[in-house]
Amino acid sequence: MDNIELALLLLIALTVLLMGGLWIGLSLLATGILSMLVIPDLPIGKVLATKFWDSGASWTLAALPLFIWMGEILFRTRMSEEIFRGLSPWLGWLPGRLMHVNVIGCGIFGSVSGSSAATCATIAKIALPELKKRGYDEDVSLGSLAGAGTLGILIPPSITMVVYAVAADVSIIQLFLAGFLPGFLVMALYSGYIVVWSLLHPEKTPPMDIHMTFREKLRESKNLIPITLLILLVCASLIFGWATATECAAWGVVGSLAIAGWSGMLTWDSFWASVIGTVRVNAMIMLILGSASFLSAGMAYTGIPRGLAEWVAGFHLSPYALIAALTAMYILLGTALDGISMIVLTTVVVLPMIKSAGFDLVWFGIFMVIVIEMAEVSPPVGFNLFVLQTMSGRDSMDVARAALPFFFLLVVAVAIITVWPDIVMIVPKWAYPD
């Protein structure tokens, strides 16, 4: 059987298993077994056990549960109120006023959390009712929360980036560093959109109702000090290389516990709830990662990835056309799969193409994170849309429509980093000049 036929067969098998409702990790495992059946004398079961062991017992990967844990702890604190109260007095002068709390608040929470849905939920929990009460336009409010929530995975730490780093075998720290500037870029695009929108619809922005002296403003913001310190601690240890990614994650956990304790939210129950929550998220991801590494091994034996890379190279696409095609493919995949599965499923076949087209793998990681962000804010399985749909009580199509402008802003972000890849690469190159 030649490779194209085999590739098609595996693709069909995987699609049937996934759509039939078999758990994603197990679907990958089954496809892996299938791909190895065509190779004579391969001890498939032994390869399976070894791959699971090697991918699980990894010191680099130990950063993953710790970063998840950090987010789980902070999610259970009063951080959302503190961020809202601390930010809102300072934003009244901007066109769009408190709407910018959504963007900046998510940016701040995103730099301590690695999850998009958790970031969205944390900020929306307080900002959505407050903005509605004050008479802000609900559609823009919902849309900006959906869009800005995805900053959780773009601004480090990021669970998605850890998974990509492991799948693509690039440095977690470099990938984290590469996420900062694109994170600011996306924030600037969102805030810019809000500014333009409010200038076009001045009647829809209520007047500023917070009047405080500078001193009062500072007092309102003092609760932001601990989280700011935590962000600085995590960022500094990444940039200056004081600690490995795993140690940095452990510091993040301890810092988060300290914040939770300081605000009086740390009880034995909440501590244990955060541990068990972490175990569940982590186990879900690890089953997918373990199976994916097994599937990758199977694919490597068959030679499909190389064949596909050569086949795609045969079209002589320009790098831009390749990125455009991949963006379209990922948007399509994102309608059925979550971000983690998208990464582990596609890296094995896509990375060889990307390398031969001359893209940097760290750059491509950021590209993938942004296309996953698009999936989070587009129906039918955008997690951020689910979060906002339940929190606002609005219809799912309403929320999806409100998020649409922010989806397109992410497309713009992809275009910008493709044309100017330095936005992604300048920080990691500055910190690790080699």
Added chain:
Amino acid sequence: MRRNPIRRMLDGLYWTTGVLAGLSLVGICILMMLLSIGREVGFNVKGADEISAWLCAATAYLGIAYTFKTGDLVRVGLLIDRLSPGVRYATEIVVLAAAACLTGYLAYYTLDMVWDSFRFHERAQGIISIPIWIPQLGLCVGAVVLFISVVDELVRVIGGAKPCYEREPPKTVEETIERLSETV
């Protein structure tokens, strides 16, 4: 209502492995802090990297059965959520049977790996030279308990019970947020 002892024992098993996974997580964090602080004060934690790698595997795999039971393992619901109850029931049974075969296969070969490590006295390559089957037990026990939980679920669903991984839709906004925050 008194639950039957087998049910209690199985649920206890999933819970216990989940707790062990949680303890491994706490262990990684403590170990990394020791390593990080120790470096500053000139105190070296011997083999911390390896131990944390083993704990990472334990955290990951010991927790899978518990995660499966609470419905946190992801799957694509686009199609099956729209099936009529009868077709849905049949699909669930086919899917669970397939899952049982696959997890059984995984459990068998992880047992085989650990048995080989034990039989041939393989030792960890690194600073800490303990027999490698000891840390590998985390993967092995996790895979076996996952297999048990899938078979358990298959038997329950065939018997007409609602799958436990299919959770009640959340009633309050807080519950929804809590649940959705567990997606990445």
